[in-house]
Amino acid sequence: MKLGFSAADESFRGECAEWLQGQLSGAFADIKGIPNLVAKVERRKEWEQQLAAYRWSCIGWPAAWGGRDATLSQQVIFAEEYARAGAPGRINHIGVELAGPTVLAFGSEAQKARYLPGIAGGTAIWCQGFSEPNAGSDLANVRTKARLEGAKSQREWVVDGQKVWTSLAHFSDFIFVIARSEEGSRGPRGLSFLLMDMNQPGIEVRPIRQMNGEAEFNETFMTDARCPADAMLGAAGEGWKVAMALLAFERGVSTLAQQMGFRNELDAIIAAARANGQAADPVVRQRIARAEIGLRLMRYGAMRMLSNTDVAAIDGAALTYKIQWATWRRNLGELAMDVLGQAGEIAEGPGYEWSMLPNLYLFSRSDTIYGGTNQIQRNLIAERGLGLPREPRGDL
Amino acid sequence: MEFAFTEDQVMIAETVRAFFADNATSARTRAAMAADGIDDELWSAFASDLGLAGVAVPDTYGGAGLGMVELALVAEAAGAHVAALPLLGQAMCAQAIASGGCEARKSEWLPRLAAGQMVGTWAWAEKVEANDGRLSGTFRFVPHGAAAEVLVVAAGKESWLIDPSGDGVTITAHVTMDQTRPLATVVLDRAPAEALADGKAAIAGAQSIGWICLAAEALGGAQACLDRTVAFSRDRIQFGRPVGSFQAYKHRLADMMIEIEQARSAVYWAACAVDEGSEEAMLALHAAKSFCADTFTMCAGNMIQLHGGIGFTWEHDAHLFFKRARSITSMLGNGDWHREEVAQMIVGEQAA
Numbered sequence: 124m125k126l127g128f129s130a131a132d133e134s135f136r137g138e139c140a141e142w143l144q145g146q147l148s149g150a151f152a153d154i155k156g157i158p159n160l161v162a163k164v165e166r167r168k169e170w171e172q173q174l175a176a177y178r179w180s181c182i183g184w185p186a187a188w189g190g191r192d193a194t195l196s197q198q199v200i201f202a203e204e205y206a207r208a209g210a211p212g213r214i215n216h217i218g219v220e221l222a223g224p225t226v227l228a229f230g231s232e233a234q235k236a237r238y239l240p241g242i243a244g245g246t247a248i249w250c251q252g253f254s255e256p257n258a259g260s261d262l263a264n265v266r267t268k269a270r271l272e273g274a275k276s277q278r279e280w281v282v283d284g285q286k287v288w289t290s291l292a293h294f295s296d297f298i299f300v301i302a303r304s305e306e307g308s309r310g311p312r313g314l315s316f317l318l319m320d321m322n323q324p325g326i327e328v329r330p331i332r333q334m335n336g337e338a339e340f341n342e343t344f345m346t347d348a349r350c351p352a353d354a355m356l357g358a359a360g361e362g363w364k365v366a367m368a369l370l371a372f373e374r375g376v377s378t379l380a381q382q383m384g385f386r387n388e389l390d391a392i393i394a395a396a397r398a399n400g401q402a403a404d405p406v407v408r409q410r411i412a413r414a415e416i417g418l419r420l421m422r423y424g425a426m427r428m429l430s431n432t433d434v435a436a437i438d439g440a441a442l443t444y445k446i447q448w449a450t451w452r453r454n455l456g457e458l459a460m461d462v463l464g465q466a467g468e469i470a471e472g473p474g475y476e477w478s479m480l481p482n483l484y485l486f487s488r489s490d491t492i493y494g495g496t497n498q499i500q501r502n503l504i505a506e507r508g509l510g511l512p513r514e515p516r517g518d519l
Numbered sequence: 520m521e522f523a524f525t526e527d528q529v530m531i532a533e534t535v536r537a538f539f540a541d542n543a544t545s546a547r548t549r550a551a552m553a554a555d556g557i558d559d560e561l562w563s564a565f566a567s568d569l570g571l572a573g574v575a576v577p578d579t580y581g582g583a584g585l586g587m588v589e590l591a592l593v594a595e596a597a598g599a600h601v602a603a604l605p606l607l608g609q610a611m612c613a614q615a616i617a618s619g620g621c622e623a624r625k626s627e628w629l630p631r632l633a634a635g636q637m638v639g640t641w642a643w644a645e646k647v648e649a650n651d652g653r654l655s656g657t658f659r660f661v662p663h664g665a666a667a668e669v670l671v672v673a674a675g676k677e678s679w680l681i682d683p684s685g686d687g688v689t690i691t692a693h694v695t696m697d698q699t700r701p702l703a704t705v706v707l708d709r710a711p712a713e714a715l716a717d718g719k720a721a722i723a724g725a726q727s728i729g730w731i732c733l734a735a736e737a738l739g740g741a742q743a744c745l746d747r748t749v750a751f752s753r754d755r756i757q758f759g760r761p762v763g764s765f766q767a768y769k770h771r772l773a774d775m776m777i778e779i780e781q782a783r784s785a786v787y788w789a790a791c792a793v794d795e796g797s798e799e800a801m802l803a804l805h806a807a808k809s810f811c812a813d814t815f816t817m818c819a820g821n822m823i824q825l826h827g828g829i830g831f832t833w834e835h836d837a838h839l840f841f842k843r844a845r846s847i848t849s850m851l852g853n854g855d856w857h858r859e860e861v862a863q864m865i866v867g868e869q870a871a
Contacts, residue, residue: 124528124588125521126791132520196520393866402866405859412858415865416785416806419799423784426522440784443777498766504776505769509749512764 126426128196136200142177143208156209161339164294167214171245181219181243183376184227188235189243195429198376206383216377217291218242218249222299222318224372229316229356229365238318241296250321252286252300252343253366260499263311263363267345269302271352278352280304280317282325282345288493292328292341295321299369300345301362308360316362319350335485336475373494374441378425381448382418388455388483389414395480396462410458417451442508446500449490456484522787524588531589535596538569543600545836551603552698555666557638558603565604566635573633575728576613580629587790590728591735595786598736599743601839603699605663607732608640611725615641615671619678619721624713628669628680637668641725642705647674653687654679654712657704662850664703665692671725672705677718678725685711697846699839726851727793727804733847734789734807737815738782740847744818744840745775748825762825771825775818782807782814802864809857815844 128136147155151173154166174180175189183198184190193201213219223242226235241247258264267284282302292298298319305313319326325348330338357365393411396402402411424447427440459480460467467481477485491497505511524532542561551558566572575590576582583589590610597606613632616624631637640663647656658664658672667690670681683690687710695701715721749772752763762768789807792800819841823830830837848854863869 124524124787124791125795126788126797127795128520199520396866402868408862408866409855409858411866412861415802415861416810416858417781419788419802419806420781420784420810423522423788424781426520427784427787430521430523439776439780443780447777447781498770501770501773502766504773505763508776509745509769509772511749511752511769511772512761514764514766515760 128200132196132200135197136204139179139201139204140208142179143204143210146173147208147210154211157211160212160214161291161337163211164214167211168245168248168294170211171213171215171248173245175243175245180245181223184223184239184243188227188239195376199379199426199429202376202379203383206380206386212384213380214291214294215242215245215248217251217295218247218297220375220377221251221369221372222249222297224375225299225356225365225369226318228368234318234353234356238297247296248291248294249297249299250289250292250295250343252289252298252319254288255285256287260496263314265301265303265314267300267302268306269300269304269315269317271304279349280315280352280354282317282319282348282350284345286343286345287340288331289328289341289343290339292321292343293330297321298326298343299356301366304362305360311363313360314362314366315359316356316365317350318354318356319348323348325349333486334488335477335482370494371441374428374444376429378428378444378448379422382421382425385418385421385448385452385455388452388459388479389418391479392455392459392462395459399462399464399466401462407458407462410461414451414455414458417447417454421448421451439508442504443500445495446491446497446504449487449497449500452483452490453487456480456487460484522791528588528592531585532592532596534569535571535593536599538565539596539600539602543597543602543604545839548601548603548699548839555692556603556663556695556699556701557605557666561602562604562635562638572609572635573613573629575610576617576629576633580617580625580633582613582629582633586794587728587731588787588794591731591786591790594732594735595739595742598739598843601699601740601836601843605638605640605666607700607729607736608662608664608667609635609638610732611641611729612639612667612669612671614728615673615678615715615721615725616680618724619715619717619719620680621716624680624715632669638663638666639669639671640664640667641729642670642672644672644674647672647707649677649679649712649714650709652711652713653709654681654707655687655709657706659704660702660850661690661705662700662702664705665690665701670705671715671721672707672712673718673722673725675718676722678715678721679712679718680715681705681707681710681712687711695846697842699843700846727800729851730804730808731786731790731793733850734782734811735786737811737844737847738779738786740840740843741775741779741782741811741815741818744815744822744837745772745779747836748772748775748822751826768825771821775821778814778817782811785810802861805857805860808852809854809861812844812848813854815840816848819844 182191182193226238269280269282272281300317301314304315327344329342331340332338401407424440547558573582578584642658642661644656644658687708689706691704755762785807789803792803823837
């Protein structure tokens with residue numbers, strides 16, 4: 124057990140830091156430190172391509188597909204330096220962290236050649252089509268239908284249905300979808316995992332305005348939407364397995380980059396507390412200390428997840444990670460507003476737009492819902508982690 | 520960077536887990552609770568068969584020469600059975616001497632402490648009077664104080680070695696809520712005292728190892744509360760179903776696991792940080808002690824609630840965990856104190 128990094132790792136750190144800081148004080152200085160995930164989309168697409176040009180877009184991938192075969196330590200270091208340099212959130216994080224690893228794990232050589240270069244090259248932005256109006260916590264209750272049509276040489280999937288909470292769909296090039304491909308099937312059986320082009324007449328995207336005023340999520344309507352028959356990962360009817368494997372990638376090294384964002388938010392609260400005198404309040408100090416401790420434990424929890432090579436075992440740190448960070452961040456939002464007081468309720472500009480901390484307060488209410496609510500997380504922890512009996516289902 | 524146990528560490532963990540599971544039985548622990556809070560047979564097997572009474576004592580002085588990670592593995596396994604052992608005092612006493620003693624004192628005391636030939640403990644007072652090699656003062660809440668055969672006491676920035684059987688030493692054992700680690704009051708009245716060469720280093724060493732020991736015990740205890748309650752919840756049938764299938768019940772168990780996983784990160788982060796001399800070590804120690812104590816308290820309380828009436832009985836072991844958790848929470852600085860230390864590091868200044 125060892126926390127420190129080797130001399131070689133530290134020299135890699137220097138290399139990362141130098142390149143990142145050079146870019147973000149030079150050609151990409153205009154997108155340094157922007158917190159909003161949907162701001163300056165075009166510039167951030169260019170940033171993805173710049174990362175790719177210098178082979179920094181997906182360093183954990185095999186070199187053959189545009190990565191660097193980076194070790195775990197190197198990936199950790201890159202994530203840390205990326206955030207330290209103030210680089211913006213990855214607009215293609217769904218492509219790089221979810222779609223790409225899933226194609227690497229389940230795709231044929233032909234599929235890898237078709238999809239990976241666009242992700243690694245920063246030219247194909249991806250989004251995720253899982254949730255539906257009636258498939259939220261009960262995700263397997265997917266009703267979007269897929270059927271094969273056409274002559275043998277030109278067979279394609281035809282997809283009809285509605286997806287919801289599709290982050291970044293309005294500027295994505297591809298979407299991965301779970302759709303019911305076996306008529307009459309129910310639950311996790313009979314679903315297929317399809318990779319679809321967003322730029323087609325059968326797909327319509329409508330933004331959903333959130334309680335913080337922004338519109339990061341969308342509804343995605345599919346009416347006779349199409350993709351080739353072989354644009355499918357895993358076997359037909361076995362898409363659930365692929366979807367579940369994909370969700371496991373969400374707990375990868377990217378969690379460390381996410382934590383650096385949390386670090387910035389906590390630092391902003393500490394700075395605000397110093398500025399307005401709240402820093403002397405013993406109760407506020409206790410809450411800040413708890414937040415600091417929680418953040419550190421998140422980091423070392425992630426380190427445990429990443430260092431554990433025994434992927435077969437359901438690791439406790441991995442299973443509890445989502446609810447841990449989501450709850451921590453929701454509490455952080457409350458702390459932020461308690462520190463700011465009523466000043467936090469006044470928008471800075473003329474529009475309904477919020478600076479980092481009030482926005483954290485509002486946005487963090489989604490953290491405990493998306494990607495599996497806290498209640499669903501507790502079910503998973505109890506049933507998979509502790510082996511408790513399932514709640515009997517109300518199957519209709 | 521490799522935040523996973525080495526093969527040797529896994530082996531130590533398996534060995535100590537099996538040892539305590541086999542030997543630190545409820546019946547034996549309860550027998551010790553009725554006496555001085557030490558299961559003598561367990562202690563001598565631990566010291567001689569396992570050779571782990573001085574797990575972190577350097578091997579040149581007869582110890583196992585291992586680090587805080589290994590000490591934490593031992594304390595975690597002991598804590599899982601609320602073992603009636605003087606682990607905490609022994610570790611703090613030995614570490615105080617190892618960190619602040621001169622060569623002669625180390626050679627004199629460490630081999631005997633590491634072999635478990637004598638029981639040591641550590642005590643703290645706000646104020647003492649020291650004159651001509653004699654010390655006066657009152658030291659309260661000393662763990663296993665009445666059983667100790669050697670004492671390191673500290674006040675301010677100084678530390679002294681005291682012979683508990685010597686002149687001017689009065690030790691009063693107390694009936695203590697946690698009977699597996701009874702507390703005593705040590706009163707010194709011009710008692711012969713030998714100052715350690717570097718009293719401040721002795722205090723720092725003793726506190727570090729003490730915080731890790733308590734945090735790791737709390738982790739092991741919390742995990743045991745969860746494991747035992749999970750086992751109960753699968754067997755106990757109400758309304759025609761195992762009670763563990765009800766969400767109101769299983770979500771509380773899930774909450775325990777969420778805290779325990781963080782506590783596990785805290786203990787081994789702190790242990791590693793101390794072993795590696797990291798800049799984060801103090802922050803990690805305060806985090807680990809406060810977080811793990813809170814986790815254990817929450818889990819032990821849930822254990823009682825989720826067992827229903829049987830969990831409130833003397834016969835059931837739930838109260839042993841509950842009382843140990845309470846003891847750990849207040850010992851060596853409560854949660855608020857540790858968190859204020861963290862606040863001073865990251866926010867700066869002092870509370871108003």
